[in-house]
Amino acid sequence: MQSGAATVRDYVQGLDYVAVLQPDLSPAWIDHVLRARGFASPRARADAFRHVDLGCGFGLTMLSLAAAYPESVCYGVDASSSQIDAAQRLADRAGLANARFVCARFGDAALAEAAGADYVVANGVYSWVAPATRRLFLDEVRRLRAPHGVAVVSHNLQAGWLALLTTQRLLSDAAAGDTASGFAAARGFLDAIAAAGRDPLIAGGAKAVAEMGQSYGEAYVAHEFLVGGWAPGWTVDLAAELAPLAYRGATYLDLLHDDFGLTKAQRAAVAAAPTAAAALSYRDIAHGRSHARAIFQAPDAAPAPTRLAGWIGLTAPAADVGYACVTPAGELDFDNALARRIVALLADGPVALEALHAAAGASSEAAFWRVIDALLASVQALPTDAPKPPEAVARLRAALAEAGLDLPYLPDRHGTPTRVSAPGGA
Numbered sequence: 001m002q003s004g005a006a007t008v009r010d011y012v013q014g015l016d017y018v019a020v021l022q023p024d025l026s027p028a029w030i031d032h033v034l035r036a037r038g039f040a041s042p043r044a045r046a047d048a049f050r051h052v053d054l055g056c057g058f059g060l061t062m063l064s065l066a067a068a069y070p071e072s073v074c075y076g077v078d079a080s081s082s083q084i085d086a087a088q089r090l091a092d093r094a095g096l097a098n099a100r101f102v103c104a105r106f107g108d109a110a111l112a113e114a115a116g117a118d119y120v121v122a123n124g125v126y127s128w129v130a131p132a133t134r135r136l137f138l139d140e141v142r143r144l145r146a147p148h149g150v151a152v153v154s155h156n157l158q159a160g161w162l163a164l165l166t167t168q169r170l171l172s173d174a175a176a177g178d179t180a181s182g183f184a185a186a187r188g189f190l191d192a193i194a195a196a197g198r199d200p201l202i203a204g205g206a207k208a209v210a211e212m213g214q215s216y217g218e219a220y221v222a223h224e225f226l227v228g229g230w231a232p233g234w235t236v237d238l239a240a241e242l243a244p245l246a247y248r249g250a251t252y253l254d255l256l257h258d259d260f261g262l263t264k265a266q267r268a269a270v271a272a273a274p275t276a277a278a279a280l281s282y283r284d285i286a287h288g289r290s291h292a293r294a295i296f297q298a299p300d301a302a303p304a305p306t307r308l309a310g311w312i313g314l315t316a317p318a319a320d321v322g323y324a325c326v327t328p329a330g331e332l333d334f335d336n337a338l339a340r341r342i343v344a345l346l347a348d349g350p351v352a353l354e355a356l357h358a359a360a361g362a363s364s365e366a367a368f369w370r371v372i373d374a375l376l377a378s379v380q381a382l383p384t385d386a387p388k389p390p391e392a393v394a395r396l397r398a399a400l401a402e403a404g405l406d407l408p409y410l411p412d413r414h415g416t417p418t419r420v421s422a423p424g425g426a
């Protein structure tokens with residue numbers, strides 16, 4: 001008989017994560033959300049910034065930023081030498097001297113070289129590592145962020161994971177060690193229970209896990225929820241851990257307008273919440289998402305002088321734009337003359353929001369932003385910066401192709417892709 005104690009693991013060993021790029025970790029995207037909430041960008045100059053990706057995996061997010069913004073310095077930090085080596089090879093092939101890598105664990109003194117960052121981002125780390133590592137990770141976020149800087153931390157949300165909690169627990173207890181073979185054995189155990197058909201809770205979970213593996217690969221399943229600290233939580237708890245930094249909302253563009261994200265009754269419930277914590281937790285429940293990337297900034301950050309900074313670009317040809325979409329709150333119809341004028345103005349490529357505003361002739365600020373936010377919510381447009389496709393982007397494109405990395409897109413300015421990549425999770 002084995003000991004009944006659950007194994008305390010830290011992080012998956014010997015199994016690399018999938019190579020993905022997260023466009024919402026780009027300065028253009030983050031700044032757009034900040035300005036929508038009334039706060040200024042941390043960038044003194046649009047093109048020159050320091051960006052740190054903690055737990056960067058294969059580094060595609062920071063590599064594409066380094067290529068698109070040659071004046072920036074982009075750091076990728078990860079404990080996995082195979083992933084950092086692969087990222088370094090891509091940077092070398094693409095000649096990206098401004099892409100720097102630190103192969104180290106959170107808490108290691110070597111990370112200090114990345115300090116003073118305008119942006120510290122981390123996708124798939126906070127809710128996935130063991131508690132002691134999570135504390136070191138949060139210390140790094142605090143240590144590496146410049147006082148004026150922004151932190152974006154992705155986290156798993158309990159409200160969206162309820163149906164899989166029991167399955168994950170069983171899988172986690174069944175996985176011996178942090179190894180690929182341990183995870184494979186746990187999958188076999190789960191599948192055998194599901195095949196026996198006696199436990200409806202597990203059968204549904206096993207099916208969902210199998211579908212996740214088919215869509216994104218087994219490595220994704222292991223990194224998503226077989227790692228030691230897998231703990232879907234609540235936005236309010238992450239915000240409390242990063243206090244005194246102020247929470248500025250998630251990077252989701254379909255939540256920029258409250259009436260896109262919540263129904264009228266849900267907005268009334270938020271307004272009636274007796275505490276700020278209840279309002280935030282109710283939002284988690286109402287949105288029902290399993291994952292979010294949360295933006296934090298110093299509480300005394302300067303207000304945005306205008307929301308009309310930055311650029312916006314269509315993600316598809318103007319002729320293909322649909323003037324209706326489904327948001328979390330329901331159907332959104334924005335088929336009107338102003339929306340069509342704005343799309344026509346964007347037909348030839350990204351446009352500065354200020355110029356777009358001047359040319360669109362909107363009857364009110366609210367009407368203008370409703371169209372812009374609807375285009376963003378439906379991912380038919382994305383925030384970007386002045387297009388200056390540098391040669392480095394072409395070199396990175398070639399290096400990725402040579403490495404056989406099939407990215408759905410590599411945006412020139414990390415914000416005007418032709419398609420948004422899956423998976424949306426960790």
Ligand SMILES: C[S@@+](CC[C@H](N)C(=O)[O-])C[C@H]1O[C@@H](n2cnc3c(N)ncnc32)[C@H](O)[C@@H]1O
Pocket residue numbers: 011017018019020021022054055056057058077078079080083104105106122123124125128129133223224426
């Ligand atoms: C789920 S993956 C996400 C990778 C990347 N951010 C992405 O979105 O593609 C989590 C990453 O965190 C790294 N990691 C886990 N624990 C770490 C630690 N203690 N120190 C540094 N990196 C760590 C892993 O090696 C892994 O690459």
